[in-house]
Amino acid sequence: MRELVYYVAVSLDGYIAGPGGEFDAFPVEGDHMAAQNERFSDAIPTAIADAMDIERSGTMFDTVLMGWNTYAVGLPFGMTSPYRHLRQVVFSRTRSEADIPGEHPNLALTSEDPVDVVRQLKAEPGKSIWLCGGGQLATQLSGEIDRLVLKRSPLLFGDGIPLFAPGAYQPSAFKEVSTTAFASGVVISEYARQGASQNPN
Numbered sequence: 001m002r003e004l005v006y007y008v009a010v011s012l013d014g015y016i017a018g019p020g021g022e023f024d025a026f027p028v029e030g031d032h033m034a035a036q037n038e039r040f041s042d043a044i045p046t047a048i049a050d051a052m053d054i055e056r057s058g059t060m061f062d063t064v065l066m067g068w069n070t071y072a073v074g075l076p077f078g079m080t081s082p083y084r085h086l087r088q089v090v091f092s093r094t095r096s097e098a099d100i101p102g103e104h105p106n107l108a109l110t111s112e113d114p115v116d117v118v119r120q121l122k123a124e125p126g127k128s129i130w131l132c133g134g135g136q137l138a139t140q141l142s143g144e145i146d147r148l149v150l151k152r153s154p155l156l157f158g159d160g161i162p163l164f165a166p167g168a169y170q171p172s173a174f175k176e177v178s179t180t181a182f183a184s185g186v187v188i189s190e191y192a193r194q195g196a197s198q199n200p201n
Contacts, residue, residue, distance in 0.1 A: 002122045003146040005061070006131040006138055007043060008163070010150050015160035016133055021073045022160075026153050030184025036151065043130055045074070045082045056085060062127040065114070067137040068092035069161075080104040086130070089117060091137055118144045135165040142167065146193050148174060154185035 008016050009026045017023045037044065037054055042061040049056055064086045071090045074082045081088065081104040088107040091114050100109065110117065118141055121129055131141060138145070142164060150163075174191035181187045 005147040007149040011157040015157040017161040032182040032186040061130040063087040070133040139165040139167040148191040
């Protein structure tokens with residue numbers, strides 16, 4: 001069965017973005033970038049990968065899930081289909097296709113229950129499913145997350161969008177699979193849900 005992987009950058013105080021969705025404080029230079037881009041090249045926005053001549057492996061993800069706020073960060077820059085090399089699913093109960101300007105290939109906007117959608121996707125053949133964000137969607141899907149890959153940056157945000165939004169107290173055990181510390185100060189840690197497969201893609 002396909003895995004749902006929450007792969008995300010996070011500050012030391014647990015934020016994945018600033019209060020307004022800002023993410024430009026996360027370091028994009030340093031020795032962690034080569035390792036990140038090699039394994040997770042599928043998670044680089046299509047236009048950026050093309051501009052930087054980064055070859056996407058196509059071996060990790062074939063689908064990406066986003067909440068509306070995460071998706072909307074790219075709209076002012078014309079990124080209506082940010083990961084057009086992947087199947088993109090954007091969740092919103094208040095937005096419609098009319099809120100997306102222009103063309104958006106390989107992208108669907110849905111108001112369906114995220115848990116139902118993920119269970120349907122997991123039952124289909126394919127590669128892993130990338131949970132891109134944000135915190136509200138991650139909380140809704142916390143019971144479906146099979147693997148966490150956290151890129152911890154040596155930063156304190158002080159405020160912002162948390163890794164998980166507040167939810168019900170439901171402890172879930174994960175096992176550390178690997179942790180790599182880089183000279184840049186970034187630490188990439190991977191965790192698998194207890195009882196799940198320990199073999200990443």
